[in-house]
Structures are given as C-alpha cells and as structure tokens.
Amino acid sequence: MLRGFYGAGAGMITQQRHSEMLNNNLANAQTPGYKGDNASIRSFPEMLMQAENVGAAPGGRNELIGSMNTGTYMQERTPNFAQGDTRQTENNTDMAIVQGDVPVNEEGNSGALFFNVANEDGDLRYTRNGSFAVDGEGFLTTAQGNYVLDDAGDEIFVNNEEFTVDAGGNVFDDDGEELATIDISFAAAPEDLVKEGDGLLAVPEDEDALPTAIGDDDINYDINQGFVEESNVDLMRTMSDMMESMRIFEANQTVLQAYDQSMERAVNDVGRLQ
Template sequence: MLRGMYGAAAGMLAQQQRQEMLTNNLANVQTPGYKADQATIRAFPSMMLAAMNTSSGPMNQNKVIGELATGVYVQEHVPNFKQGDLNQTGNTTDLALLQGVLPEGENGVQGGLFFTVTGDDGALRYTRNGQFTVDGEGVLTTSSGHRVLGTDGQALEVGNTSFSVNENGVILSNEGDIIGQLGIVYVENPLDLTREGNGLLTYSGEEAEDFPQAIGMDDITYQIQQGFVEKSNVDPTQTMAEMMSAYRAFEANQRVLQAYDQSLQKAVNEIGRLG
C-alpha cells in the first residue's frame, strides 16, 4: 500500500513542477525572443513482483505476477527553439533574426542561430532577443546593458540610433559607411545552451566551444529585419490547456493519495479495536 502512496505523491510533485514551468512560459508570453520550455516526464524503474514458493517444480519456486510502476518524475525542461513570429516596432535599434534553412545535427536536432553578446563576466553569451539599444558610449547593447558583438568579437560602436542594418547583418551609418557586422553564430545543438536570465543563454558543455559565424556558411540562410523584434513562441491557448491538464492530473493523484490515507486510517483503527 505504501508503494501506491509513494507513486501518487511522485505524480503530484511531477505535475506541480510541470505547472510551475507552464506558468513561467505564460508569464513570458510578451518577452521578445523567449523560447517556451517543455517538460520531459519519465517513469522510475518498474519493480517485478513474484509470489514466493508457489510453483511445484524444484527449479522454479517463484511465480511471476507482473511489473509494478513506482511513479514518475520531471527529468528536465527542454526549450523549444522554434522560430517566433515577428512584431514590427519601427525602432532602428530593434533587430529580428529570421532563420531560414538550417541543417540538422548528428542527433537529429535542428541547429539554431543566435546573437552574440558579452555577459557580466565578459564571457560570451547568446540571445534571440533583438530588442537592443545604444548606451552612452554609442555601443549597441541589449536592454539589460550587455554589449552586442560583431563578427570580429568586438563590441559594435554605432554612435547613435541613426544607422541601418541590411538583411545580412551589415551595419551602415547615415553616410553609407560600414560600421560592422552583427555576430550571428550557428549552434549545431541548441539544447547545449542553458538559460541565464535577462534572455541570455550560456554554453553548458564541459569544454568551451567556439561556435562558427553563420555568415559565409553555404548551407545556412537567415535574414535580419530592422525595426522588428521576434516575439515569444509561447502559445497562450495551448499553454493554458496544458495547465488545466496538469491541474487535473495533480487532482487525480491527490484523490488516490487520499484514498490510501483513508484505507490506512481504517486499518489502524480496526487493528486498535481488535487489540
């Protein structure tokens, strides 16, 4: 009986974590470039039950009854790097990265393109949020102040907001002079990136990896749309439906747990009377 209680409790915990993830997705439905998380729920290893000393044969004293599930758990949260819709803002500092043809990696996962910026520690970070601005030094930065890098790995000094960006990411001044080119990197397996806050992603591999620049790669196409930002790819309707599903699954496991609790309470009370 206690095994059933543990299984129901594990199901409640898994649905609670799933609900928290979906709530976070819904809270970021208006965050530019945000990628929705998806929960991977797995079952604990099953137990094989057998009745002891029930077979008549000398070589087989156990009769197999079957498998017993031992509950589920949330293994991980996996971001969905699907392209989000574009929202026109008209701001010259807003840049949307529109992915075109991208190859698939060896694991079957489609690669992804990302802007490169500097983190608080000066190391490389990656983002899909192209809602940029220009700081007091004339450097193109994210809304949280992280400097946007060019293909040469240096911060892009645009001077002011009067600049233009072509489809390839080349930044031009009002006079038509080339200021620099946006550093757009190709990540073969985007699942190697983890969230860090403020829309930034960091590489989570054991060894540092220098991701290649997308410009010049024959099997990759992309466009930079100035005056647009990429919207979150969270589907509010689907997310709310999944939240309701998680809530109902939580309630179902809760009722099972309550039933086990009532059965134990009854057993304890009756045993107490017999004593």
C-alpha cells in the same frame, strides 16, 4: 499500500514541476525571442511481482503475479528553438533573426542562430532577443545593458545616431559608412545550451564557443531591422496543458488522501484489537 503513497506522491511532484515550467513559459510569452520549454515525462522502470511459496506443501512454488508501475518523473525540460513570428516595431534598434535553411544535426533537428552579446562580466553569451537599445555612450546593447558584439568580438559603437542594418547584419551610419557587422553564431545542438535568465544562453562548461554563421554557405538567414522576433510560446496549448496538469495533480492528491484514510483506519483497527 505504502507503494501507493510513493506512486501518488511521485505523480504530484511530477505535475508540480511541470506546472512550474508551464508558468515560466506563460510569464515569458511576451518576451521577444523567448523559446518555450517542453517537458519529458517518463515512468520509473516497472517491477515484476511474484508470490513466494504458493501452495500448501512446504517450500511451495513461486508464481508470477505481473508488473507494477512505480510512478512517474519529469526527466528533463528541453527548449523549443523553432522560429517565432516577427513583429514590426519601426524602431531602428530592434532586430530579428529570420532563419532560413540551416544544417540538421544527427537527431534530425535543425540548428539555431543567435546574436552574440557580452554579459556583465564580459563573458560571451547568446540571445534571440533582438530588442536592442543604444546606451549613453553610444554603444548598441540589449535591454539589460549587455553589449552586442560584432564579428571581431568587439562592442558596436553607433554614436547615438540613426543607423541602418542590412540583411547580412552590416551596420551603416547616415553617410553610408560601414561601422561594423553584427556577429551571428550557429548552434548545431541548441538544446545543449544553458539558460541563464534575461534571454541569455551559454555553452556548457569546458565546451568551445559557438562558430560564427557569417560566410557559411550552408547557413541562410536575414536580419530584419525594425522588427522583433516574438516568443514561440503557444498560449492556447500552454493554458490547456496547465489545466490538464492541474487535473492530474488533483487526481493523484485524491488517491493519496484515500491511501491516508485507509492507513488511518488500519492503524485504528489494530489499536482496538490490542
């Protein structure tokens, strides 16, 4: 009976974590460039059950009863880096990476492209959120004030003027003079990147920075000015998954309550026999 407690409890914890992930996806469904997470739910290893000393004779034989499942757990949450739809905003500070052909990694998954930005500590970070702005000093920044970086790793100064960006990420002022080239980095295994909030991603500790995609003939992309990439969260599917997760949670809760009532009756019966 105690094993039933553990199995039902594990199922409830799994679905609670799954629901938290789905809620986070929903909360960011309108965030430009947001990549939704997918859950990997697994079962604990099965255990073989056997009955010992079966039979009337002393030292009877052991008989195999069968396997027993000991519950489930959420193994990991993996970001889905599929391209999101682009939406026109006609704001010249908005930019969207439209990903073309890129190399495929050993797992058969396509890599992903990112804007390079500097976080508040000046460390290199990556983002797909191209909803940019120009700060009071004339530098191109993210909505949170992080500087967008060029192919030299420097901040991009546009001097609060109208500017244009071509498909290759080259930035020009009103006179057609080139100001900078927006750096784009390529991640062959984007699922290994670490989410830090505000749409920022970092490489794992002790790993090198992502290589640039500029000049790589195997990587094709366009930067569309006046557009933003929308979140790739599927609202209908996410809502459906949330309802399913809630039903599974409630089913495990019912099982747990049934075990609890059975245990209570067993304890009461033992008390009456004493």
